[in-house]
Amino acid sequence: MQIVRATPKRLYVTDPRAWAFTRGTDYMLGMGTTTALITSGTAGQVLSEFGWTTTSLAYVAGSGADFMTSADKGIPPHIILADASDQVLSPNIFGDWAAMKAVGRILGYDPTALNLEVIAAFTTASNNEPSTGFGFVEDDAAFITAASAGQIAGISSNGTNFVLSNDTVSDAGAAIDTSWHVWRIKVTSASIEWFIDGTSQGTIALKADEWPARFGAGVVAAGANDLALGDVHIWYE
Amino acid sequence: MSVSNFETVSVTGTAGGLTAATYAGAVKATITVEACAIRYRGDGTAPTATSGHVLNPGDVLKLDTPDEIRRAKFISRDGGTASIVITYEV
Numbered sequence: 599m600q601i602v603r604a605t606p607k608r609l610y611v612t613d614p615r616a617w618a619f620t621r622g623t624d625y626m627l628g629m630g631t632t633t634a635l636i637t638s639g640t641a642g643q644v645l646s647e648f649g650w651t652t653t654s655l656a657y658v659a660g661s662g663a664d665f666m667t668s669a670d671k672g673i674p675p676h677i678i679l680a681d682a683s684d685q686v687l688s689p690n691i692f693g694d695w696a697a698m699k700a701v702g703r704i705l706g707y708d709p710t711a712l713n714l715e716v717i718a719a720f721t722t723a724s725n726n727e728p729s730t731g732f733g734f735v736e737d738d739a740a741f742i743t744a745a746s747a748g749q750i751a752g753i754s755s756n757g758t759n760f761v762l763s764n765d766t767v768s769d770a771g772a773a774i775d776t777s778w779h780v781w782r783i784k785v786t787s788a789s790i791e792w793f794i795d796g797t798s799q800g801t802i803a804l805k806a807d808e809w810p811a812r813f814g815a816g817v818v819a820a821g822a823n824d825l826a827l828g829d830v831h832i833w834y835e
Numbered sequence: 836m837s838v839s840n841f842e843t844v845s846v847t848g849t850a851g852g853l854t855a856a857t858y859a860g861a862v863k864a865t866i867t868v869e870a871c872a873i874r875y876r877g878d879g880t881a882p883t884a885t886s887g888h889v890l891n892p893g894d895v896l897k898l899d900t901p902d903e904i905r906r907a908k909f910i911s912r913d914g915g916t917a918s919i920v921i922t923y924e925v
Contacts, residue, residue, distance in 0.1 A: 710915040
């Protein structure tokens with residue numbers, strides 16, 4: 599048996615300002631390099647000028663990690679979403695038919711899965727706040743709308759466990775903690791599955807009529823949970 | 836070696852194999868994947884959406900023995916319907 603791999607055809611959109619006007623297979627929001635675009639910046643260089651919604655957010659530089667190991671992650675570079683109504687919202691560009699066809703022209707075939715991977719920590723997670731967290735947000739909606747009303751698939755805390763939910767379904771996963779994790783949401787036509795550090799936590803059903811989606815993160819009004827948001831990667835496969 | 840037969844098989848969310856009547860007598864098979872990603876197992880056990888070698892559209896799987904052809908099983912990875920196009924040789 600032998601597998602001969604086709605040459606990968608992927609296009610990385612590494613500047614988040616370009617998310618709004620560039621089609622790609624992979625979209626990157628790198629906190630180590632782009633945070634100035636989120637928190638401040640000169641005219642023409644701020645994400646809010648490129649289809650993003652951002653509130654005033656504090657940036658924390660990375661520190662204290664061991665060399666390229668998960669054994670001691672240190673503090674990854676991140677932005678802090680801690681004040682009530684803090685939020686970051688990308689342009690609405692993911693997962694609809696038009697996006698599928700555009701990405702299909704790059705890949706050479708229509709994609710069948712949309713993934714979101716986030717490095718993040720819930721630095722306070724002890725409160726039941728389904729609208730404090732991150733994930734895929736309905737077209738032109740906000741993550742922080744009460745009771746997950748704007749979410750297609752959002753990761754949050756119910757005060758005891760981490761949860762993947764929207765306003766109609768919910769799936770409880772691992773017990774809450776305040777550690778850094780790699781969080782992943784994978785959307786297919788069959789379901790929305792979520793992972794913490796590579797371990798599947800379960801699935802929820804898709805919502806219809808809500809695409810294209812946007813990436814969103816934030817803290818609900820009067821929220822008390824806190825989120826440290828590191829690098830974000832969204833990709834089709 | 837000479838080409839003995841050819842077929843196109845749909846790969847869905849239910850695992851399946853190649854067509855016995857079509858590959859009868861073949862000793863080699865060249866398989867290309869179209870439309871969407873699938874998973875493959877060569878030990879006769881059905882793959883699942885999360886277990887098995889991933890084959891993306893454009894990838895080529897070469898099976899070199901009658902036993903490999905008989906044991907090959909495929910399933911769609913993400914729930915779509917893929918096609919595998921197979922040329923058999925004797």
